[in-house]
Amino acid sequence: MTPVPSAPTDTTGRIVCRGIKRRFGDKQALKGIDLKVGPGGITGLLGPNGSGKSTLMRCLTGLIRPDAGHAEVDGLEVRGDGADVRARLTYSPGELHLYGEMRGDEHLRWLLRGRDASAQTRALEMAGRFNLPLTRKVRGYSHGMKRQLCFAAAMAPDVRLRILDEITDGLDPSRRGQVLEALREDADSGTTLLLSSHHLGEVDRACDRMVFLNEGELIADESPTSVLERTSRLVHLTYAEALTEEQLKRLQIPAVERIQPSGERVSLWLRASDPREFLATLAQETDLQSPRRIEYGSLSLSQMYTDIYGVRGV
CATH class of the missing domain: 3.30.70 (Alpha-Beta Plaits)
Structure with missing residues (x-):
């Protein structure tokens, strides 16, 4: 039988969810998600389109409120301490909304407004790993380049948790490998990462844990090794x-x-x-x-x- 975890009974994780529900009109996007993500490591959030991955991530960042349930990040309740929660994490959404008239370096500074100067420096260094043309206006960037720009911004702040939605979407295999390498380095330094993906191969390479959603329900929570042994x-x-x-x-x-x-x-x-x-x-x-x-x-x-x-x- 596919292992599904019981509801978390403590708050000793970077992320703790209990009974998270969210409806959009007639669609029940989340049907009572129970999930705990401990400190460190990379957790992959997988599922078909419309399974609830992005909705769960937005609930965790406080960008949308669940209709029911309880979510905590680093011991802080997301519903009541949203600003403090967002200061402790970075979030890269699946949909890209960038300003085409800004140059790449200007956009990094804008994305990191409110963060310290060291975050700006790290973002420029990460963008340099991708050889992004930072003096070019973003409107001239390909989809993959825009994704890398957002990734550089998400990886720059010195935080304990990063929530990354489809962070490798649109990247060629070489660029995807660079992203996975950076994620692994970040996790090895003690950062907790929650990422969603449609690429099983990259999840196998990068993640320590795979959480599967379907139609708003958590249907499995396993290691990549145990999944691949049955595939x-x-x-x-x-x-x-x-x-x-x-x-x-x-x-x-x-x-x-x-x-x-x-x-x-x-x-x-x-x-x-x-x-x-x-x-x-x-x-x-x-x-x-x-x-x-x-x-x-x-x-x-x-x-x-x-x-x-x-x-x-x-």
Whole structure:
């Protein structure tokens, strides 16, 4: 059974939620979320579009009020101590609202207004890691560059908690890797990070914990390792020539959940914790020719959701 935590009974975490509910018109966006995030580490908040991730993050920052329930950040009640709570964290929203006529460096200063001078310096240093053209007006930035600018601002203040909504959206793999590296460095220094993402691969690389929402409910709370152990692994094998029907039948063993041949290329969905070890065993047991090429694919978050939880629509 998928592990779902019981309601938190203490307030010894960076974040403590009990029974958080929020409705927008006829839609119940959050249906009583219980969640505790302790100090340090990276927690990934995952779920289909409309599952309640962004709504929960906005409730935690005090930008919107829950209809019911209780939320605390660093021992402060969000509902009553909103200004103090926001001073202790940084928040980067999923939707970007930037001023196109500002230059990049001007926008960093504007985003960090009210923070100390050291935050400005750190933001410029982070932007430098991305080689952002800070003297150019933001209207000339790509979506990915705008996202990096907001990330630089979110990572600059010296706070204990960062809440980052879809922080890698629109970034190419190289830039995404830089962001994940910076997140890991920040967590290793003791900062607590709560981030949402649609990329299972990056959550696996970056997060210590994965919390899954669906239709406003928390349906699972696990480590990346435990999730991936129950997820099919995708492997593409390319042979010198197409396998015959008889050869394909040899691949139909219990650990292979699905076979999809396409000419010389065969895609396998494996229920195996170590695909490389499995392939070595497969070669011995089936007496098939060795493939010319082996490629390891990754399931999308949508496929993983369906595979483990039977939930569609990410």
